[in-house]
Amino acid sequence: MTAEPVDEVLGALADPTRRALLDALARRGAASASALAADLPVSRQAIVKHLTVLEQAGLVSSARTGREMRYTPRSAPLDATARWLADLATSWDRRLDAIKRAAESEDP
């Protein structure tokens, strides 16, 4: 049912290290795994793993230049997920409102 990209985005965003990584990436604009490893308190390998997850979620894109692997943040999935959340919120509100109104018109 929810095979949509939102799954992966939420999963990716759930990890604090990954969020810090995205933050560092956005600050630099684009960077390699080794460069990012200098910023964060984890090994380069850990960062590579996180970047893989983020890329699968569409939150970063990778491009090789020579021996370097450059990662760039992608905002589109963020926007999509934000809309998804907002829609879900209004959907809840509508439903709860309907239920409340139904109860009011029956009880008293």
Place this chain on the structure above:
Amino acid sequence: MTAEPVDEVLGALADPTRRALLDALARRGAASASALAADLPVSRQAIVKHLTVLEQAGLVSSARTGREMRYTPRSAPLDATARWLADLATSWDRRLDAIKRAAESEDP
């Protein structure tokens, strides 16, 4: 740095079972753990654990009526998180744009 509620909301939303649980809850408007256990393919105890996580994230509120514990979905954290994500997206865009412009005015 990110001790904000967004942390917990993202973490809570990352789990598919939890999302299904929220969906069932929104559909019913409000329900007890036992009632929800009938809908989902997991034990009541598992559901209780999930509800605890969701409540800590502010996504549901609980109220006891007699021997029943009734849970209600809360949309506010969803909206807040949606706004957070949207803001983050625009922040990225601004930054990347600035970097790109800077590169253009220097290189050629």
Place this chain on the structure above:
DNA sequence: CTGAACTGCAACCCTATGGTTGCACGAGAG
């Protein structure tokens, strides 16, 4: 009063996953 319906606590299992280290390989820099 007795039994059924729900909740709450605790002990446990097991897999997913965040993290590490070590090594081998391709590509520039000198």
Place this chain on the structure above:
DNA sequence: CTCTCGTGCAACCATAGGGTTGCAGTTCAG
């Protein structure tokens, strides 16, 4: 040509966390 930098792969460790079962305690229904 050689040295070094950065990547990629693989094995491995340890904890968090999703899930279960069992049991004791409340609160309502008959």
